[in-house]
Amino acid sequence: MSKSRITKRTQQWRDTAIPRRPLLWLAAALLFTLPPMFGMLASWVPFLFLFALAMKFWMEPRGYRLRSFVLKLILAGVTVGAIFLSYDTLKGVEPGVSLLAVLVALKILEAHTAREFQVMVMMAWVLCLCGFLLSQDFAIAFCLFVAFALLIAALVQFHRGSSEDVFWLPLTTTFKLLAQAAPVVVLLFLLFPRINTGFWLPVGDPHAARSGYPDRLSPGRIAALTDSTNIAFRAEFPDHRTGPPGPMYWRGLVMWHCEGMEWRAPYGAMPISDSSRPHPESDKTIRQRITIAPHGARWMFALDRPFEVTSRAILARGNYLYSVQPIRKARSYEVFSSIEPMEKELDPYERRQALQLPASISPAVRELAASLAAHDSQPRAIVNSALQFFRTHGFRYSLSPGEYSKNDLEEFLFHRRTGFCEHYAASFATLMRLARIPARVVVGYLGGEYNDLGGFFLVRQADTHAWCEVWIPGNGWTRIDPTSVVAPGRVSQDFSSFLASRGASGEMATGRSAFLTRLARLGLVNQIRSAWEAFNYQWDTRVLGFDADVQDVLLTSLGLTNRGPILLIMQVLIVIAAVLVIYVGWMQLRTRPRTDRIQALYERFCQKLARIGVGRDPWEGPSDFATRAAQSLPNESKDIRQVTETYIALRYAPGPAAVNLREFAKKVTAFSANR
Amino acid sequence: MKAGKFPLLYPTGSFVALLFVLGAMWYAASSQNSPAVYLLLFGLTAVFLVSIPHTLLNLADVTIAPESAKPAFAGEEVSLPVEIMNCSRTTRRGIELVLSRSCGERKRVDYIPAGKAARVTLRFPAAKRGEHRVGTFRLTSIYPLGFVRVLKKFASSQTYLVYPKPSGDPRLPVHRAHLLHSRPQTDLGEGDDFAGVRAYVPGESQRHIDWRAVARGQPLMTKQFAAEAEGSVKLDFSALHFQDVEERLSQLALWVIEAERVRRPYGLCLPSRAIAPAVGEAHFHRCLRELSLFQEVERARA
Numbered sequence: 001m002s003k004s005r006i007t008k009r010t011q012q013w014r015d016t017a018i019p020r021r022p023l024l025w026l027a028a029a030l031l032f033t034l035p036p037m038f039g040m041l042a043s044w045v046p047f048l049f050l051f052a053l054a055m056k057f058w059m060e061p062r063g064y065r066l067r068s069f070v071l072k073l074i075l076a077g078v079t080v081g082a083i084f085l086s087y088d089t090l091k092g093v094e095p096g097v098s099l100l101a102v103l104v105a106l107k108i109l110e111a112h113t114a115r116e117f118q119v120m121v122m123m124a125w126v127l128c129l130c131g132f133l134l135s136q137d138f139a140i141a142f143c144l145f146v147a148f149a150l151l152i153a154a155l156v157q158f159h160r161g162s163s164e165d166v167f168w169l170p171l172t173t174t175f176k177l178l179a180q181a182a183p184v185v186v187l188l189f190l191l192f193p194r195i196n197t198g199f200w201l202p203v204g205d206p207h208a209a210r211s212g213y214p215d216r217l218s219p220g221r222i223a224a225l226t227d228s229t230n231i232a233f234r235a236e237f238p239d240h241r242t243g244p245p246g247p248m249y250w251r252g253l254v255m256w257h258c259e260g261m262e263w264r265a266p267y268g269a270m271p272i273s274d275s276s277r278p279h280p281e282s283d284k285t286i287r288q289r290i291t292i293a294p295h296g297a298r299w300m301f302a303l304d305r306p307f308e309v310t311s312r313a314i315l316a317r318g319n320y321l322y323s324v325q326p327i328r329k330a331r332s333y334e335v336f337s338s339i340e341p342m343e344k345e346l347d348p349y350e351r352r353q354a355l356q357l358p359a360s361i362s363p364a365v366r367e368l369a370a371s372l373a374a375h376d377s378q379p380r381a382i383v384n385s386a387l388q389f390f391r392t393h394g395f396r397y398s399l400s401p402g403e404y405s406k407n408d409l410e411e412f413l414f415h416r417r418t419g420f421c422e423h424y425a426a427s428f429a430t431l432m433r434l435a436r437i438p439a440r441v442v443v444g445y446l447g448g449e450y451n452d453l454g455g456f457f458l459v460r461q462a463d464t465h466a467w468c469e470v471w472i473p474g475n476g477w478t479r480i481d482p483t484s485v486v487a488p489g490r491v492s493q494d495f496s497s498f499l500a501s502r503g504a505s506g507e508m509a510t511g512r513s514a515f516l517t518r519l520a521r522l523g524l525v526n527q528i529r530s531a532w533e534a535f536n537y538q539w540d541t542r543v544l545g546f547d548a549d550v551q552d553v554l555l556t557s558l559g560l561t562n563r564g565p566i567l568l569i570m571q572v573l574i575v576i577a578a579v580l581v582i583y584v585g586w587m588q589l590r591t592r593p594r595t596d597r598i599q600a601l602y603e604r605f606c607q608k609l610a611r612i613g614v615g616r617d618p619w620e621g622p623s624d625f626a627t628r629a630a631q632s633l634p635n636e637s638k639d640i641r642q643v644t645e646t647y648i649a650l651r652y653a654p655g656p657a658a659v660n661l662r663e664f665a666k667k668v669t670a671f672s673a674n675r
Numbered sequence: 676m677k678a679g680k681f682p683l684l685y686p687t688g689s690f691v692a693l694l695f696v697l698g699a700m701w702y703a704a705s706s707q708n709s710p711a712v713y714l715l716l717f718g719l720t721a722v723f724l725v726s727i728p729h730t731l732l733n734l735a736d737v738t739i740a741p742e743s744a745k746p747a748f749a750g751e752e753v754s755l756p757v758e759i760m761n762c763s764r765t766t767r768r769g770i771e772l773v774l775s776r777s778c779g780e781r782k783r784v785d786y787i788p789a790g791k792a793a794r795v796t797l798r799f800p801a802a803k804r805g806e807h808r809v810g811t812f813r814l815t816s817i818y819p820l821g822f823v824r825v826l827k828k829f830a831s832s833q834t835y836l837v838y839p840k841p842s843g844d845p846r847l848p849v850h851r852a853h854l855l856h857s858r859p860q861t862d863l864g865e866g867d868d869f870a871g872v873r874a875y876v877p878g879e880s881q882r883h884i885d886w887r888a889v890a891r892g893q894p895l896m897t898k899q900f901a902a903e904a905e906g907s908v909k910l911d912f913s914a915l916h917f918q919d920v921e922e923r924l925s926q927l928a929l930w931v932i933e934a935e936r937v938r939r940p941y942g943l944c945l946p947s948r949a950i951a952p953a954v955g956e957a958h959f960h961r962c963l964r965e966l967s968l969f970q971e972v973e974r975a976r977a
Binding site: 115118119122125126128129132133136141144148152155156158159160161162173177178180181182184185188189192194195329543544545546547548576580583584587588590591592593594 | 693705769783
């Protein structure tokens with residue numbers, strides 16, 4: 001009978017509904033795992049998730065739950081089918097994450113025991129992981145961090161039971177745990193070896209298609225990027241030298257291959273050999289630390305004329321950086337740039353490349369090029385007269401110049417005369433080549449926004465720019481920006497302020513950006529945005545930039561790599577254990593009951609007596625004990641009586657005691673019973 | 676009470692689940708070489724590690740003081756009140772108390788403020804008659820995160836008594852020849868009719884005290900009822916015809932209860948020991964105690 005009662009009770013315990021409060025914390029945490037799902041997964045998945053959460057709170061007080069096994073099976077089958085229909089596959093990150101999210105949603109509907117609560121918390125942590133697989137933006141990371149903390153709070157709330165004494169306890173405990181965990185996290189993050197397991201998860205990178213400009217400068221390609229506020233990269237100047245005053249040209253890619261209005265980069269970058277690479281004097285160099293956003297391609301950026309890069313990149317022909325591997329995640333690198341052209345000689349191969357022209361160039365354009373060189377055949381004079389041509393013939397700068405095809409050079413130069421930086425760069429370089437001046441097109445970014453809090457420059461996709469370089473004997477590759485002639489404002493300001501200054505003249509593209517520009521003028525909003533950008537930068541550089549390779553560099557500089565990862569792991573674990581021991585000691589010190597000094601001394605005295613066989617029984621009063629002890633230890637009876645009397649006087653005397661504590665301590669210390 | 680020297684620490688079931696999650700994170704982090712996932716992995720690991728001292732210290736300066744358990748009849752439940760004392764300077768939460776021998780029934784105290792105590796009553800089945808050791812108290816806690824459990828053992832020499840399970844014939848034996856005190860018979864009806872008073876014996880139930888007489892200034896007198904006048908009954912172990920000792924003890928226990936219920940003086944006669952007839956709570960428990968310890972006494976004699 002009794003046995004059945006016990007099993008009944010445990011069953012009852014198993015059937016208890018999950019308490020409401022922990023469930024609320026858990027639901028809050030789950031809400032924060034949602035943002036990465038929106039936009040990344042099939043749109044019904046996060047909505048199903050939300051619906052399941054809402055259902056749970058409707059069902060829970062009524063005692064409903066998903067009980068029927070058949071129904072569960074059907075629901076699981078339907079959702080898996082829906083995922084398959086949405087993606088046409090079940091492989092890959094997005095379908096996988098969708099599957100997990102849907103399973104968590106079903107689990108929420110089904111869960112009803114304490115154990116299942118734990119399972120849900122664990123699944124929510126896996127959802128955090130999924131969030132990072134979908135996106136590693138700072139905003140997403142922030143949400144996931146909040147979710148992470150709320151999950152801890154949910155666990156604390158769950159384990160504290162129904163005590164309602166302090167409402168904020170889960171949060172304060174979570175905060176305490178996180179604060180104590182912080183040093184351990186830093187230690188693990190910096191020093192714990194990142195062992196590459198070598199099994200590569202087939203993950204299509206969601207960033208790959210998102211940003212970056214094309215390797216082909218066809219008309220209209222860059223103009224399409226101008227309304228993108230995505231961040232391209234950030235740059236810091238560790239030496240606090242930002243180069244000569246004037247606009248900052250960030251070199252990205254050099255295009256050699258001309259097709260009239262369309263230019264193209266070489267399919268593979270050819271490295272410049274080390275020996276032929278000149279080194280400028282140190283006061284002409286600028287050190288930069290750049291954190292690049294993932295764009296899936298290989299180009300990297302640096303202030304104009306990089307000449308040295310630290311790792312995993314080459315300096316390609318045309319003096320631009322080219323990553324050894326596609327940039328699929330945020331990456332930091334340090335680079336040195338020279339503020340002056342470095343090459344003094346143009347090698348024949350490059351000259352040939354820089355003079356290549358397509359066959360399909362109209363006679364009118366050829367004529368124009370010939371006329372440029374008519375007065376003076378000096379390269380500088382030709383360049384100037386070409387710029388003069390752009391300045392004086394009513395060329396207009398416009399974000400929406402209309403469509404051009406690659407053979408529309410004539411149309412652009414003689415009829416429409418409306419274009420964007422890419423049109424000017426392409427047409428100018430083509431004209432230069434026609435005039436037998438080696439020319440090439442450089443694509444990169446112009447300008448950037450300085451962030452006060454972070455002390456870095458922020459360059460957005462909208463700052464994309466294209467310009468030309470022409471070979472001037474004696475001076476080397478010289479930067480010519482034909483856009484500056486047509487729209488001087490564009491070059492001297494960054495793009496958004498350029499747009500803002502033109503907003504009044506009715507050139508604004510959309511109402512949304514007008515609103516944003518107005519918002520951006522408000523000081524507070526700017527400050528918040530700037531602080532956010534600063535955090536964002538820290539996240540990208542300090543966290544996302546700290547991958548296995550960077551860690552290697554750090555470990556080497558600390559001299560920790562030479563003895564293998566096992567030893568390092570041991571060392572890290574020992575340090576962590578020490579940290580934990582410190583926590584234990586500190587917490588114990590803070591919570592240990594305050595001991596009474598008189599009591600402690602008396603207990604020491606009793607211990608001394610117990611060691612020689614006269615232990616004090618818990619119920620024995622001090623004077624009774626003294627009498628008994630004195631009887632069994634006649635030699636010490638006087639001392640025993642004295643100590644006990646002092647103790648009683650100190651502890652129980654009304655008013656101030658005649659003897660002081662120090663005397664008592666002395667007596668206890670001096671007391672030694674030897675038989 | 677004094678606890679074992681060091682609290683023990685061992686992982687719980689959700690620790691295994693945590694290992695799975697950490698494993699998944701590690702797999703994702705190392706295969707993608709993704710610092711963000713590594714950060715998540717290390718964050719969770721660190722929070723888990725840091726929760727260990729919290730759990731470990733959740734029982735620091737928490738001690739227990741068991742009270743004495745009331746005797747129970749075999750087949751019933753023993754209830755053992757225990758005081759859990761928090762001597763520390765902070766609130767202790769999520770404390771569970773379990774006896775190592777009882778079948779896994781935990782008693783949970785959600786929180787004990789600093790310097791306060793909480794009382795829980797452990798219940799466990801009383802299986803066999805006799806005197807049993809309470810065994811070891813296990814004070815455990817998994818607060819705050821539930822990945823590890825801290826265990827503090829309190830070995831106790833405390834015992835509790837289980838009386839024999841009362842069963843058999845509820846009618847009291849009638850041994851006219853063995854009546855110890857011959858008294859004039861009244862009737863054998865139910866014990867409801869007032870039949871006079873006698874001097875109060877300390878330890879008796881106070882229910883039958885003649886309080887009116889007390890109010891008049893007379894000494895304490897107990898009212899007697901008709902059935903009692905029947906005379907005392909001798910409950911003799913050897914007079915029972917069952918073979919099985921337990922069965923005999925059960926029958927005797929039942930009679931003791933019955934006799935006490937009708938408040939008829941009863942004496943117990945065991946092979947080793949005899950208890951003079953009396954009535955009252957103290958006598959009642961003394962008799963049952965003799966019955967529950969019966970075998971042990973016998974074995975000691977043998």
